[in-house]
Amino acid sequence: MPHLSHTRDLESFATALADELPGTWTSQYHRHEQYRDQFPLAEEVWDMNLVAGAIAETVLEHDAVLTRDDGARLYVIGRPRTEDEYLVAAMAPPGLDPEAFRGVREPDGIAVPDDPFRAADDITADLLPRYDKAIAQVQHNAAHPTPPAPAPAAAPERVVMTWFGDGLLAAKPESQAAATALHDNGFAWDPAEQAFVLPGDDTAVQALHVRSAGAQLAAHGIGVVLRHPPTRPALDTAAVPAAQQRNRPSKAHR
Template identity: 35%
Template structure:
């Protein structure tokens, strides 16, 4: 009963803290002091509040059942001293006590046994216990901002080659998490495994260094996160055997790539061309080039690719009767043949053809670092 009461108080404290934090955020948004973030306030906070409310209601019902069971058990185990009853004689001359003793008494059904719900370990005690058992000097730190920019920046540094641990972390709402810091920039993300009360998820993190770019992770056998039991001794043994060797080797390879290739590889510059042929994309879906703009040595290549000379247009034209994919293959053949001969190819359009429609590339800007 004491353990159930402490768990109820802990869940209630978490619920009130999160509700007060969400209320403060909405109050600042209402006053115009901050901008609303729907992903943080309306989704993560709402789901976390629902989970905590359900956990508190379950803890209250379980506590009531424990109190009722305890009261019945103590009442059944306490002897009751009743005064002896006088034997009463019925009209037939038989004592009433002897008649009642002759009637068999029904056995009382056993009291229901409510199994104790599985207990999730507190990360405030689990993470330090695991850190003390890992090789080298390790420390642990709880993440206070579970829905802020710091938390999402941590999730972006997940280095999970297999992707299983990253999916367990990113696709569920976690009420608490921690980060363990070790030697050589080693960092391990720790949180509860969803839908499994007796297990936790351990995922390595990439170093938080602006000098590390995406191309530095190429050709590296990256580490993968694992799930461990809630026993600190067994969890530390699994981390040291299954995760740390691959993680340390990947960090060494990553630092070597940063030192050897600080900049991403650049594509080689195009070779110079002696002349250029321009192909025009017309509104009716045809591709053409004026006859006078096509050098004589290029005309045979256009004929082989399906271009025909139309005297009334005085141009080489690739008919729109060809399917779209067939047109693409023929244009690629022309471009490959001409560029191999040192002749450049330009492709422009005239007007707005109906099909295929040209799509503009998305807006630029620096690409955020994706989760490993």
């Protein structure tokens, strides 16, 4: 990984640049003894383009931070592989919830000439307006957080009761509360049907059990749906498949 050149006086440039920017700015210069020392500040750089790439690809060895009296900060480093340019980037406002930055475009940094007067003009005309706009958006988001989306409502529980031709009533519960209500009202578990069943030998008793089970289920917020099974033709009256009809010999050939 390449090292940033030491031939430029970053500290003096940053100090002069702070004096030329509109408003009141102070400059703080940092020299890094080790490579990892550059990241605590670099991680706050609000850039996904030119400056972020330089930080990721270069051992910086030093940087400077300019701070405005309202707390806005600019990050300054030499531009790698050049001797006459610097990179200046905005720094994100600290202490805000990450959600405040959602939907806010990063005010990507810019390259400026090795001349604090011209550099200040470029920053004032290009970077600062975008930076101030982004800060205003983030502060607005922080002051008016978007409420979390409501969780989707769960489908209401229900018990489907199906009548069969012999008067048998089968019910399939979705919860233990529903199963208990069915069992308490005369339904018995049938492993073969994988359902609770209620015989129909005495329809009056059966109706009483169904009404009582429905009331107990409703007390738990559980609905009841009554269904009849799909109509099927009896085996001895089923229509002969067309293919079989075609294969039978006609009377003319008997």
